[in-house]
Amino acid sequence: MEKNVSEMGSVDCLPSQTRSTITLDVDSKKDEEYNPLEHRQVEHPTSTLGSFFHLLKSSLGSGILSMPAAFKHTGIIPGCIGTVIVGFIATHCVHILVTTSRDICKECHVASLSYTTTCERVFKNGPKRTRPYSTFVRHFVDYAMAGVCLGGTSVYVIFIASSLKSIFDNYASDTKYPVEAYCGFLLLPLILITQLRHLKFLVPFSLLANLSLVVTFGITCFYTFSGLPDLSKVKLVNSVAQWPLFLSTAIFAMEGINVVMPIENEMANPEDFLGCPGVLNITMTLVAALYGVVGLFGYLKYGEGVDANLIVSLPKDDLSTPAVYSLLQKKERLTYIMKHK
Template sequence: MDLNELGEYQTRSTITLAREDQLERDNKYDPFEHRNVTHPTSTVGAFFHLLKSSLGSGLLAMPAAFKHIGVIPGVIGTALVALIATHCVHILVSTSRALCEESRVASLSYAETCEKAFKHGPKRIKRFSTHIRHFADFAMAGVCLGGTSVYVIFIASSLKDICDHFYPSHVYSVKTYCGFLLIPLILTSQIRHLKFLVPFSLLANLCLLVTFLITCYYTFQDIPSVEPEKLAVGITQWPLFLSTAIFAMEGINVVMPVENEMANPKRFLGCPGVLNVTMVFVATLYGVVGLFGFLKYGDEAQGSVTLNLPQDEIPAMVAKILVAVAVFFTYCLQMYAPLDILWIRIHSYISGTYQNLGQIILRTLCVVLTVTLAIAVPDLELLIGLVGAIFFSTLGLLIPVVVQTAHCWDRNLGPYLVVVWKNTLLLLFYLLVLVSGCYASITEMVAKFS
């Protein structure tokens, strides 16, 4: 081959490669362009949806969380938990988007992302794709059922506090109030369509907002000086802080629906991005409420700071009533997801004649389960720690880490296997939260109830 032929060959090769690159770009699937959402959510709307998922009863539990760790470790720990929770959401959404491109689908749910990650992952784990989907679904159901058990205790504790004040001659235990709630909760859980729950959601949000404002009014008044023993607490109590903080801040169960329905999903990740802005705001709010609530009430801080409000003042009593109403109506909203997951799996085994009866029985049994768990652990603070350690850490930490590792294993693990090392540290953190949180919660339960 002479020099002229060599030059022509190189020119043709360059043109061919350029055409192949252009063809690859033209054939690259962009899931955002294929999303056909009937009523897309604006960027501001996505921010408020994500904010609502992270703000709730957990916010009122942060002063009790700080009680187990102290001021300085509490502030650092809140920032650390927020950072880890944000990162896990980030890797879940990033993996879901990559899988959408590979599978050429517009969007994937949380469970579908888990299944696709294993299907497109190493050969050894492909056969587990269906199992990981079921595991993700049941983890989601566990989060919702565990969270609603906390709600039962939350409502029962508030009702006891209110009734003990107005009817001091009729004092009942928290367990008794849990029993009183059984029938009303069964009735509200029979609502099967999400659109009928919208008024309850609006009422719950309004009640929570007013409760939060009244609580801040009391919390930020007459704050005592910082005592040395409040700066840090013995390390044996730290696991209860971690599991409570994870319970409070984890809203990963609504992340994929919010991202999938955005009008401009490219604004979800990145800097500033909806996710980062929301979590910075959430971490700041949780840190402020936890810090000043702990400085105000110290070791007396209860599982909900509203229980620390005075009983002889009208605004405080209004806050206690409103938070009970808000959590009561939030209960049926939180039960929607696990009931839907369970019904999808069992409805095919029930004949058409008994479909309605089957729905009623399933919903009743799930409510009975949550009330039974609340009666078994009638302590709001300890139940939050236990549920956070088991369910919320699994859904928010373990599954995103496993999904990203499975997807990147045969593709790109980064320089020096950075993905493997980083996810190993996250996995160790998950195990720390799971084991130590369960141990600390159960030990406290045994000591308290024995």
């Protein structure tokens, strides 16, 4: 075919059917040769380890403290199996999203696509009957992502504000502010942090957050692993009618798909994201294991009386009290000593 084409001078001189066949062959060859990962030019790429910290933080949060209550709704056996299933489904969905995004990047010859653009291009390049809905799908995904981010962030802000209120109401001063005031106090640092546009510069924050979670996880395990009571307080299988409560808690705790594409798009080595082992598989395996351990042993320890937030169920002593509590207590003791010296 190449010899015939060269002899005739150009493709345009060939019959229409032959010319169409050559065009398809050339396009197919281009698709096979184009690798979007090799054409990415990221201004501030994130290392593989930094991407691991980001993905771990997006999937591992305060929801881990609600897992014992989630196990209470299902019982031990469905809870353990359900944690594995939810973790597998969450991982599989991310695999589908990233693989689809790379495939459409290859087809469109672009280096990377965002979550919303991936959805739009999939519909635009899909069957003819789906193409008119591409713009609608883009807007729908944008609004859905905004709702998820705002809703999830609001939960975390209220959680932090409530914790700060408990600290300062009990240890700092006689002046007590409402939770709304602490939400306002958090507004300035949150605005400043959100000005960082590149994930590479957010790695220290993710690392600090993950270290804090590890410390909290260690303290929690210290109490939940020691002195397990009579196991008659727990149920192996609970009523199926309560299982949806487990699913809602587990999905909220593990869900972090909204940050997957930004993390994958800004990786210095995006080929390390998928695969076995890969950043995604390692992260989600660790997340599912941590959630399962906290949920199982937290439920075994406190039984049907476990609180929706495991921290509330822990004994109030020096170890379970946050470090800032201890610092404030020491400050009060020092002030008392100086006054009565």
